[in-house]
Amino acid sequence: MxxxxxxxxxxxxxxxxxxxxxxxxxxxxxxxxxxxxxxxxxxxxxxxxxxxxxxxxxxxxxxxxxxxxxxxxxxxxxxxxxxxxxxxxxxxxxxxxxxxxxxxxxxxxxxxxxxxxxxxxxxxxxxxxxxxxxxxxxxxxTNSIRGRIMIIEDEAIIAMDIRAIVEDMGHDVTGIARTRDEAVKLARRDPPEMILADIQLADKSSGIDAVNLILKELGDRPIVFITAFPERLLTGERPEPAFLITKPYSEEQVQSAVSQAMFFASTETLQG
Missing domain, CATH: 1.20.140.160 (PhyR, sigma-like (SL) domain)
Structure with a gap:
């Protein structure tokens, strides 16, 4: 039975x-x-x-x-x-x-x-x-706020897709970085008003580390993180992101997260 x-x-x-x-x-x-x-x-x-x-x-x-x-x-x-x-x-x-x-x-x-x-x-x-x-x-x-956004993403196709989504929303993209060091240099050269970042980058560096360094130098600004493993950042055991997109993502998820984050001008520093 x-x-x-x-x-x-x-x-x-x-x-x-x-x-x-x-x-x-x-x-x-x-x-x-x-x-x-x-x-x-x-x-x-x-x-x-x-x-x-x-x-x-x-x-x-x-x-x-x-x-x-x-x-x-x-x-x-x-x-x-x-x-x-x-x-x-x-x-x-x-x-x-x-x-x-x-x-x-x-x-x-x-x-x-x-x-x-x-x-x-x-x-x-x-x-x-x-x-x-x-x-x-x-x-x-979507119509509430426009801003300058930097993208930290090591996969070229994904980076181009995200860029197209946020530009269609009316935002300007300051550039795309593939590693932590590239991201920090780009932020220094052209400070963004918001950052959209992957967690795991091309050279095994951390998008969280990149964001922490940028926020330390430039001050608080909205952050949206993208990860294939959101549960790893939602444990409650350390500072965690307020805005998190799960891979694979949809266009609407990116639009929603970016629009929501743009309403908030401060983002807590994370610990990688």
Whole structure:
């Protein structure tokens, strides 16, 4: 007699999806510490009430829905324009002027791969409403900010593809670097307003090291990392990126991550 495969227990299901919740929370808040705070609050709430996992949703959707219940009920207040001083506060003020739930819908779809019906279950509303939010989000985020972007990527085809995507969005590309040393020299010669970086580079050097050196010399600026192994950077054991794209990526993922990151003028230094 064939036994029915046992389903993973609830703690295992949560653990499997937690890195992706943390990635989403960071992109939504633009900050590792703040994003992780919301993820932790979600876990604490689930210790008290796990009914969301009995609602017929997939484990990942259930976890994200639990997060949004926390996000909606305890979101950080946004300062008035004349009271905004720090770069992050200015970013949050700009974000507050976007249509409600558009960023959430865009990140859920483009970064985490949820479809419109799933997004509706997570944030509320109908699938048609979620689709409308995605359309609005793409327009508002893409048109919000233009900037000068440097690309750190050792694979020529990927570098050219990324360049085409960001230039189509209206950004200027300062150049493409294949190694850590090339990246530092390029940044010194033509300082970018944002960096889009691979993790593993041509000469076995680290994109994280390159970014750290550039930020140390030039100061904070938005960073988007690209990696085939996002779980390695989402352990919670060291400083980690707020904006992370998984290889293989889609055009929409790059567009979304770049647009989101452009709203935030500070990026935490990472440890390679």
């Amino acid at each position: 064939t036994e029915t495969p046992r389903q993973p227990d609830l703690s295992t299901q949560i653990a499997e999806n937690l890195p992706y919740l943390r990635r989403y929370a960071r992109a939504l808040t633009g900050n590792q510490q703040t994003g992780d705070h919301y993820a932790l609050a979600t876990l604490e709430a689930l210790l008290e009430d796990q009914d969301v996992f009995n609602s017929g949703l997939t484990p990942k959707s259930a976890l994200f829905q639990a997060f949004h219940q926390i996000w909606i009920s305890s979101g950080s207040p946004v300062a008035e324009a004349d009271a905004v001083t720090s770069p992050e506060a200015r970013a949050q003020w700009r974000l507050a002027n976007l249509t409600k739930n558009t960023r959430e819908a865009l990140l859920l779809h483009s970064i985490e791969g949820f479809r419109a019906p799933d997004i509706a279950q997570i944030i509320g509303g109908t699938a048609d409403e979620a689709t409308a939010l995605l359309t609005i989000a793409r327009t508002e985020m």
